[in-house]
Amino acid sequence: MAEALATAPAPRPAAAGAPLLQIRDLNAWYGESHVLHGMTLDVREGEVVTLLGRNGAGKTTTMKSIIGIMGKRTGSIVFGGTETIRMSSRLIARLGIGYVPEERGIFSSLSVIENLMLPPQIKPGGLSVQQIYDLFPNLKERSGSQGTKLSGGEQQMLAIGRILRTGAKFLLLDEPTEGLAPVIIQQIGATISRLKKEGFTIILVEQNFRFAQTVADRHYVVEQGRVIDMIPNEDMDASIDKLHRYLGV
Ligand code: ATP
Numbered sequence: 001m002a003e004a005l006a007t008a009p010a011p012r013p014a015a016a017g018a019p020l021l022q023i024r025d026l027n028a029w030y031g032e033s034h035v036l037h038g039m040t041l042d043v044r045e046g047e048v049v050t051l052l053g054r055n056g057a058g059k060t061t062t063m064k065s066i067i068g069i070m071g072k073r074t075g076s077i078v079f080g081g082t083e084t085i086r087m088s089s090r091l092i093a094r095l096g097i098g099y100v101p102e103e104r105g106i107f108s109s110l111s112v113i114e115n116l117m118l119p120p121q122i123k124p125g126g127l128s129v130q131q132i133y134d135l136f137p138n139l140k141e142r143s144g145s146q147g148t149k150l151s152g153g154e155q156q157m158l159a160i161g162r163i164l165r166t167g168a169k170f171l172l173l174d175e176p177t178e179g180l181a182p183v184i185i186q187q188i189g190a191t192i193s194r195l196k197k198e199g200f201t202i203i204l205v206e207q208n209f210r211f212a213q214t215v216a217d218r219h220y221v222v223e224q225g226r227v228i229d230m231i232p233n234e235d236m237d238a239s240i241d242k243l244h245r246y247l248g249v
Helices: 059-067 089-094 112-117 129-135 137-141 152-165 182-197 209-215 237-247
Strands: 021-030 033-043 048-052 072-079 097-100 170-174 201-206 218-223 226-232
Touching (some): 033 072, 033 226, 048 059, 048 209, 048 237, 059 072, 059 097, 059 170, 059 201, 089 097, 097 152, 112 152, 129 137, 129 152, 137 152, 152 170, 152 182, 182 209, 201 209, 218 237
Parallel strands (some): 048 201, 097 170, 170 201
Antiparallel strands (some): 021 072, 218 226
């Protein structure tokens, strides 16, 4: 069904003190397979929050549920005062939520600049191509290169840059550091910190809690499709034994 831009509900400013994103009793399914079992969490404006957990815990499914690409989901996901649980992914994106999937979604036959220009701008205030190149100078050098020719780190930068151009201010980043060299991980970490300073709100899926600790305010631990603990970043050092138990590392 075609959805005109005009039908997208304008997000209302969250009530004073209310979290920007409120998830309550979220359940989600892949076909018959029930994967999220009462996921509940909050994210305040300007926060960087991570979802930590073992493989298969439900972190990616939580991200997919927020952006509305799970076939079946129930419960409540309120973003900026708007209930989104029954909205299409297209309308949810128009509220200003950008999703960078684990597989990055770079079109291999298109160049860097073509990939950057692909997603439509959904909100005013998106970064210009020049601003994206300032943030990721490697991308500028590779502007004419095809997606297939990029390193994993360059692909990740392109996937993040592409979302920043759309004007989304709430970012869902799924394992942005996976498989990358330490120096590139550092660069991604610096970018996340810079985006936070500029007022972006970010949910980050991470396996690497050492990295998560360098960028985030709080950490939700996910197990079997629900949140089993929340650790403020300042308590991470004191929670190492617990984290090893949770993550099996
Ligand atoms: P990972 O880091 O391994 O992706 P995760 O915490 O992100 O872990 P999810 O990808 O959300 O986990 O997966 C949650 C559960 O849903 C797992 O049991 C997984 O096997 C299952 N699952 C994921 N994608 C699908 C799919 N497309 N169809 C059926 N089941 C799926």
